[in-house]
Amino acid sequence: MTDASCVGEVRRFCAKAVDDWGWSEVDAGRLSLIATELGTNLLRHAVQGELWIAAPPAHREVEILALDKGPGMVDVQRSSQDGVSTGTGSPGTGLGAIRRLASDFDIHSTPQGTLCLVRVRATGRTAPPERYWGAVSIAAPGEIVCGDGWAVATDGSQVAAVVADGLGHGPHAAAASGAALDVFAAAPFAPLATLVQDIHTGLQTTRGAALFALRMEGSARLQYAGAGNVMGRIISGVFDRSMLTQHGTVGVQVRKTEVAALELPDHAMAVVYSDGIASRWKAEEVVPLLQRDPTLIAAALLWQQSRGRDDATVLVIKQGETFE
Structure with a gap:
């Protein structure tokens, strides 16, 4: 993620991936917002940030990994609260919104970097059993x-x-x-x-x-x-x-x-x-x-x-x- 144009590219990729899955406009919009927030967070707060995306048709879900090389979050739970931001000019709603909108969410952060995993499925689609x-x-x-x-x-x-x-x-x-x-x-x-x-x-x-x-x-x-x-x-x-x-x-x-x-x-x-x-x-x-x-x-x-x-x-x- 090197500049703002990358965020738009990610958003378009995600939209194309689910285009023939029959998702509602609400679910497609939910995916778009998550992709935008993840990409924007990397641009604003991270060093050497990347987004990895998979959209396996058999599962009808989009899996997004946001990864960076630091500086990490001192308190992940606090950073997930609305209104808390480590950047200038940010309302601090990104990570909390991602957690709420995601079907699955996991995150790990150290000073060496942060990894965030998000999966998005259509509303009403049965959640899979625990993933082994x-x-x-x-x-x-x-x-x-x-x-x-x-x-x-x-x-x-x-x-x-x-x-x-x-x-x-x-x-x-x-x-x-x-x-x-x-x-x-x-x-x-x-x-x-x-x-x-x-x-x-x-x-x-x-x-x-x-x-x-x-x-x-x-x-x-x-x-x-x-x-x-x-x-x-x-x-x-x-x-x-x-x-x-x-x-x-x-x-x-x-x-x-x-x-x-x-x-x-x-x-x-x-x-x-x-x-x-x-x-x-x-x-x-x-x-x-x-x-x-x-x-x-x-x-x-x-x-x-x-x-x-x-x-x-x-x-x-x-x-x-x-x-x-």
């Missing part, structure tokens, strides 16, 4: 498509997920990761060894991809498999363990699939990330966010640890007795 997973995926600088892909499937107490990183970036990388997601979608709960082999076969007409596939069963056990430099970690307040897969490139060359398993500690979450993210980030950077929305956690890690020269994806899955 969330992801953020950003294309490499200069690209209009992301060469990474991710997908999640749930079935009662089980969740299956994949993150694929097509070799390189741009359209050909996106084609490889997209092919991996197509195979996953056809049989997400196939045995992991079978799934990885099927994806390997499905990618042989592409340039190939790094892949991480996992299966989590309720709050007790996790299995994972894959190949290449998509990595995983299990983190809780007192536990930190990396998950590494074998060398190779799915679709090009992989050895016999090795499936690993581990028991999950209480209150743990799985983090899976492509090599657009620095590999040696400290768990302490996300532990303060453990109770936050998984998408906010994913965004925080990508925002802080992106290498800035490649596609970057972070997927976060929290424990749950049942997944929705």
